[in-house]
Amino acid sequence: MTMLDAPVDTQTLTLANAINAGLRRALHDDDKVVLLGEDIGTLGGVYRVTDGLQREFGARRVVDTPLAEAGILGTAVGLAYRGYRPVCEIQFDGFIYPAFDQIVAQVAKLHYRTQGAVRMPITIRVPFGGGIGAAEHHSESPEAYFTHTSGLRVVAVSNPQDAYTMIRQAIASDDPVLYFEPKRRYHQKAPVELDGSLSLTEPMGSARVVVPGDDVTLLAYGPLVQTATDAARAATADGISVEVIDLRSLAPVDYATIEASVRRTGRLVIAHEAGSQGGVGGEIAASVTERCFSYLEHAPVRVTGFDVPYPPSRLEVHHLPGLDRILDGVDRALGRSNSLSELEAGW
Amino acid sequence: MLNGIRNDCAGCPVGLSWKHHPQCRGWSTGSAHEASPFAVATEKVAQTMTIHQSLPPLIDASSVPSDAMVQLITPTGARRQNPVFDPWVASLTPDELRGLYEDMVVVRRTxxxxxxxxxxxxxxxxxxVLGQExxxxxxxxxxxxxxxVFSSYREHGxxxxxxxxxxQVTPVWRxxxxxxxxxxDVNMAAPQVIIGAQTLHAVGYAMGVQNDGDDAVAIAYxxxxxTSEGDVNEAMVFAASFQAPVIFFCQNNQxxxxxxxxxxxxxxxxxxxxxxxxxxxxxxxNDVLAVMAATRVALDRARTGGGPTFIEAVTYRMGPHTTADDPTRYRPQGELEEWRAKDPIARFAAFLTEAGILxxxxxxxxxxxxDAVAMELRTACIALRDPAALTVFxxxxxxxxxxxxRERDQYTRYLAMFDDGETDAATATAASGTASGAAAATAPGAAPATEGTDR
Known part of the structure; x- marks a missing residue:
């Protein structure tokens, strides 16, 4: 789309600015929306995602909190009890653990424990993932802890348009939502339609086919959607048609879209930065195998971060699934020559 | 706080210096008045560090008196005058006083x-709740x-x-x-089992009240x-920073x-x-009047923009932690008797009798x-049936x-495979709180165990 034929309500925004625009819109539309977090007010967030919002909406709606993650989530629970829609920022992925009890034992369960009387429309924004050369505890992918927890919804955005639409959907949801932001894509730009009505957009739980293809289904979310798209383009040069699906929602998973693709391709590759053990990829691989075993031409393949603590940043190039490792996974799914060929032949 | 050193006792309802106002002994403000050893000690630390660069003196915590306690009725039922707290309960009519007695008796009985x-x-x-009425x-x-109210699981009173x-009391415990x-319906949250987690919820609720410009108060029990939990300490930080209208009500039951x-x-x-x-x-x-006076003081502070108050109610858990506990394994000999002599109901009855009210x-x-309320509780409890299987979702x-x-659909189809439908299959597959192990182990399709269906 060029700027000439773009509608007047479309602006080219970075992913971070798109979230900012979505937050501004939500604060404007609903005075029960409040933002809580460390450094989100005066500073505008360490990534400037909340830049200018406190100035516009005041310190009671965009709240700089004390440095206590359990405190942020616990007070959000109380605000939700009172009828508010809190949006909490966890400054970095690795800082979410002090809030773990409040998230899994309180936020996730209160609707169930009160038999539906009390709603927890809480959005928890989490910048996640590596690839930015950060210090320890600043590059993690903790999403599987939360996809494992009933009562939570978990989404990960990959591009500015989804970032804008899905933050609004998350805030509007009457269920608690973990909203994972790919911090290494914060500065990626794209045109964003800003005036879309939420009722006209796709539901938050839906996956999206980013690149259509016929030979292999490649699933990714968050920061790896771009990498997967690049891999699909590279595979085309080898005559391989890869269908890339942006999962978008990690809990619940849109199996209808995935199954429709796998039934055509018969081959599934799943890529994520988090380690494989107990991860999102393993769960999807198992479920797809249960649901369309007879359509599969090859066992599902996972391409993931290693099952190691997040390494020092000079090692992250090895840890993170890059374009080449994803292509190697595609080769494995196709039974082509790949990193495991000799090993498998040896068996 | 040190920037705003005041010579008065900041929290005292009569505004007097702590050391000049012995009736106010229950108050503790720590940093605000001239008698505060904290302020003095901090000054010493600063001096020492700049001048001597030697070992910093420790703040001597033991120099602060800490065992004083507001009491309006003694364990034997005598009324103690207290010009600070008396006015907060002075309006109670004989009917209202009798009502407090009745409430405590009913709660102990149920x-x-x-x-x-x-x-x-x-x-x-x-x-x-025995002992904490x-x-x-x-x-x-x-x-x-x-x-x-944001409470723990023991706040039946x-x-x-x-x-x-x-x-409504027993379904959860059954x-x-x-x-x-x-x-x-009652403005009381679902009781909290995770220790201390509810204090943060109370603070968040109070922040919401503040945003709404309302004068309601949140109270955390x-x-x-x-008090050792991180959540409680974080709750106090948030409450103080935002001056939230919240009461931290700690029942120190020992x-x-x-x-x-x-x-x-x-x-x-x-x-x-x-x-x-x-x-x-x-x-x-264990003094219902003193507790009411203290709570009213805290409520008044919160309603009028005074922010949070912390109340430590010194009481005693006369029973076990739960029915699964055995306090004889840890309770020192004689301790229960010692506290029985300070029983909250007996002392209030003695006071009311002496005053000619009871x-x-x-x-x-x-x-x-x-007895009637207890029977109502029993009858309702025994009448409770196990919920339908699919309500688990x-x-x-x-x-x-x-x-x-998807899971609901799948389990619905699974249950439908049994001749007798959902109820029997649910009984056969799920161990209810009252069903025996044998009922739980009954094979699918077999006749349901009697215990299971009766409950």
């Missing part, structure tokens, strides 16, 4: 009934309907004050429902053990299961709050009512969710 129901296998578990009735009856019905009441309060705190618990910038009160938790006829009527989410929908 608590005993619930314990009996657990012993008879009708409840899975029960955490008795004054702390809960005195504070609970001070609240307005639009105040909001508070729940009674909020209007929770006897029939395991037939996730909750007993709609929090918004928790125990001495909870024991956290088997751990004595000395393991949680080396000083009185009330002394901890001033370090957070929250004025605190230490009150005799006579044998009224006491007998109250006992009769307590209800209310996980507020909105439709494909994960839950």
């Amino acid at each position: 608590d005993a009934e619930a314990t009996a129901l657990q012993r008879q296998g009708e409840l899975g578990l029960w955490p008795p 004054a702390a809960q009735i005195g504070s609970g009856r001070a609240l307005r309907h639009d105040d909001f 508070v729940a009674y004050c909020r209007g929770v019905k006897p029939a 395991g037939v429902a996730a909750s007993g009441w709609n929090p918004y 928790f125990g001495d053990g909870a 024991w956290a299961i088997s751990e004595p309060v000395g393991l949680q705190a080396q000083r009185s618990i009330a002394d901890r709050a001033p370090g957070f910038g929250i004025p605190s009160l230490r009150v005799d938790g 006579d044998d006829a009224f006491a007998a009527a109250v006992a009769e009512k307590a 209800d209310n996980v989410y507020a909105e439709p969710n494909s994960t839950i929908d």
Whole structure:
């Protein structure tokens, strides 16, 4: 789309600015929306995602909190009890653990424990993932802890348009939502339609086919959607048609879209930065195998971060699934020559 | 706080210096007045560090008196005059005083009934409130309907004050429902089992009240053990920073299961709050009048923009932690007797009798009512049936969710495979709180065990 034929309500925004625009819109539309977090007010967030919002909406709606993650989530629970829609920022992925009890034992369960009387429309924004050369505890992918927890919804955005639409959907949801932001894509730009009505957009739980293809289904979310798209383009040069699906929602998973693709391709590759053990990829691989075993031409393949603590940043190039490792996974799914060929032949 | 050093006792309702006002001994503000050793000690630290660069002197915590306690009725029922706190209960009519007595008697009686129901296998578990009636009735009856309670699992007395019905008390402990009441009907949250987590919820609720420009107050109930939890400490930081209209109501019942309060705190618990910038009160938790006065003071502060208050109600858990506990393994000999002599109901009855407010006829009527409420609780409890199998999937989410929908559909089809439909299959596959192990082990399709279907 060029700027000439773009509608007047479309602006080219970075992913971070798109979230900012979505937050501004939500604060404007609903005075029960409040933002809580460390450094989100005066500073505008360490990534400037909340830049200018406190100035516009005041310190009671965009709240700089004390440095206590359990405190942020616990007070959000109380605000939700009172009828508010809190949006909490966890400054970095690795800082979410002090809030773990409040998230899994309180936020996730209160609707169930009160038999539906009390709603927890809480959005928890989490910048996640590596690839930015950060210090320890600043590059993690903790999403599987939360996809494992009933009562939570978990989404990960990959591009500015989804970032804008899905933050609004998350805030509007009457269920608690973990909203994972790919911090290494914060500065990626794209045109964003800003005036879309939420009722006209796709539901938050839906996956999206980013690149259509016929030979292999490649699933990714968050920061790896771009990498997967690049891999699909590279595979085309080898005559391989890869269908890339942006999962978008990690809990619940849109199996209808995935199954429709796998039934055509018969081959599934799943890529994520988090380690494989107990991860999102393993769960999807198992479920797809249960649901369309007879359509599969090859066992599902996972391409993931290693099952190691997040390494020092000079090692992250090895840890993170890059374009080449994803292509190697595609080769494995196709039974082509790949990193495991000799090993498998040896068996 | 040190920038605003004042010579008065910041939290004192009469505004006098702590050391010049012995009646105010229950108050502890820590940093605000001239007698504060904290302010002096900090100054010394600063001097030492700049001049001597040697070992910094430690702040001597033991120099702060910490065991004083507001008491309006002595353990033997004598009224103690207190010009600071008396005015806060002066308006109570004889009927209202009799009402406090009745509440405590009813709560103790229903608590005993619930314990009996657990012993008879009708409840899975029960955490008795025995001994803490004054702390809960005195504070609970001070609240307005639009105040909001965030409690732990032992606040049966508070729940009674909020209007929770006897029939709503036992479903959770029988395991037939996730909750007993709609929090918004009585303005009391679902009781909290995670120790201390609810204090943060109370602070968040209070922040919401503040945003709404309302004058309601949130009150968090928790125990001495909870004060060690990070959540409680974070809650005090948030409450102080935002001056939230919240009351931290700590029932120090001396024991956290088997751990004595000395393991949680080396000083009185009330002394901890001033370090957070929250004025605190230490009150005799077995004295219903003193508790009510203290709670009213705190409520008034919160309603008028004075921010949070911390109340330590010194009481005693006369029963076990729960019906699964055995306090004889840890309770020192004689301790229970010592506290029995300070019983909250006996002392209030003695006071009311002496004042000519309570006579044998009224006491007998109250006992009769307590029996009736206990019977109501028992009858309602025994009548509770196991919920329908498919309700296990209800209310996980507020909105439709494909994960839950799929599991519900699948389990519905599974249940439909059995001749007798859902009920029998549910009985055969799920061990209810009252079903025997044999019932749980019954093979699918077999005749359901009697215990299972009867409950």
